[in-house]
Amino acid sequence: MAMRDRRHRNRLPPADEPTLLAPPEDRFRRVPVLLPYPFAGPFDYRVPRELDPQPGDIVLVPLNRREEVGVVWDGPADRCVGDNRLKPLAAILDAPPMRADLRRLVDWIASYTLAPPGDVLAMALRVNALRPDSPPLGWALAQAPPAAVRLTEARARVLAVLADGHPRGTAALAEAGGASAAIIRAMGNAGLLMPAALPSLPPFGRPDPEHPGPVLARDQEEAAAALREATAARAFSVTLLDGVTGSGKTEVYMEAIAECLRQNRQALVLLPEIALSSQWLERFEARFGVGPAIWHSDLASRTRRLTWRAVAAGEAWVVVGARSALFLPFPDLGLVVIDEEHETAFKQEDGVVYHARDMAVVRARLCGALAILSSATPSLETVANVEAGRYRHLRLPARHGGATLPEIGLIDLRDAAPERGHFLAPPLVEAIRANLESGEQSMLFLNRRGYAPLTLCRACGHRMACPNCTAWLVEHRIRRQLQCHHCGRAEPIPPACPQCRAEHSLTPIGPGVERITEEARALFPEARLLVMASDTLPGPDSAAEAARSISAREVDLIIGTQIVAKGWHFPHLTLVGVVDADLGLAGGDLRAAERTVQLLHQVAGRAGRAEAPGRVLLQTFSPEHPVMQALLHGSLADFMAREADQRRPGNWPPYGRLAALIVSADTAEAADILARDLGRAAPHGEGLVVLGPAPAPLALLRGRHRRRLLLKTRREIAVQPLLRAWLDRVKVRGSARVDVDVDPVSFL
Ligand code: ADP
């Protein structure tokens, strides 16, 4: 990519050197430039006479002896730096300017989350997509390889991969050959490989809205018509598409995408787990004839760059992606779909802490687009917005094609206890056995990876804990490891108790999916098992392969973590057993009950999606709990109404606002001091309360000591000005820091 006017840069005197020739103030302009770093705001730069930067222009500017890419921002220059110390803008890049709606989104998110605007900008500015294009180079087999080179196994594998004559990039070749990038480069140096041009990626095809799709049932067609109309209005609005699992929500919102294409506008679909979306991609292609553009953080850098540019050029019409797709440079976005809007995966917890569902609605408003929130179990936040008249509500009350919702049963573990050391109660075992005998598929759900969540010494009672986190180590028997699921620490299972030195005394307590798999294998030796957990299905390909083998009936019993709850359509699955329905209720989180209902309802929704009716059995110690009763009677709306009644009086969200301050430091004392200072400086007033400071449930995380404070206000009080003033009153010293989480979802 050429850089306009770059050559002018060297003609100007370096602005940080005082010079007698510095022009008087009215002789040059200043512009604010926002840089993708955590500064408090944009910096002023001086505009060389030859340039005429406008807000949104992507520019190169000097910063600490380097040149950085930034964006000319809006508003007046701040004049913090005197004229004679002002540095000049180096160049305007020949790249599509960042449009006003995206700049407003960056400002909006920064101001809502209290994140530095540059950190938000960094999510929207793909610097690697802006730099000049290097021709894409990969590797091919050398035409005249040296004769006397020793071939290690890894090198031989790499050569074998290239034997088909197709050049590959370094990363792709390393992965396919099971070698490191360093090995590939060394092979290049040794003359075994030679550089070769890579074929360019095919352009994104234009999805065809008139490509024949399924014939919609009457209630589906009514909902689709309403969505088409809202899309054609080319104005901001929000619709909740609320339909039971298997009712055809996806097919219905595809019709809004079709209308968006007819309007010549771009569409964005956010999915909570893009890696688990092979079935969604197939359906998109079936509906529109070509696949969508895909966006997530694991894209190869070249694909990422091409996709980013295609979006900016309006050549990628439909993008499906993870939450980061929200920051793509769509020139004319007409529709944003947030599928499974209740999913907590939409909340980003690291870096800029934001909720992609809520920010998607903001982006839709800034673009004059329709936002569709789709779910069988809408969040209370969204339900409250419907009730307040802010969101339109469309319902799909029945499963498509006469499929019925599964019948739910509770297994009271107090009456029907599993055998000692086992976790599947006799009625569940019987039901699976019967299902296997009739040749149907079953699924066991337990939202816990590994073999056992706790390892205990039978001799002294010592529990194996993570030294860096307030957490037990989880046994992963297949890998013979104890792992911390918070910091990733892994250690071999010790032969003796580290406390009392007793040998063979460490005992696993409680089940994870590995242990359930072991139990199932012993009970049903003839069944073909498939484990679906994030560590057994590491990538999109393995998840797609799992989905294929289930659909092809190569699997009898699926055992999985929350991965299995995600939108899958397995037509032959007729029985779902939930090993521990009470699991999510512990912990006293504000939304524990709501989330448990959502998760279990989604899991249950995998059963009986085609002709054969489905059945779901929930193992619980508290069958009378409102969550179990709501699932048993399918009375989700009543349950949500009850939740609402419980949250309303105390101004709990969504009827009030919450913001969390998370203090962390290297030592407990430093954390306590800062937490105490924050407590003393806490805001006071009518309609607000500050809870804490208190040790966080994860009082130690990755070696940092953590304390929490929570600000709760009435809904009409904005928390941001309170938080800003509060943080300004307190000094943060040394290793300590405060992180702000507006609208917290996690309370750990
Ligand atoms: P939801 O998103 O509400 O869970 P889906 O859109 O996944 O429901 O639909 C469930 C299944 O029914 C899918 O396999 C889908 O292709 C199929 N389906 C839904 N509506 C129709 C229709 N009108 N014609 C044919 N198949 C349909």
Ligand code: ZN
């Ligand atoms: Zn840890």
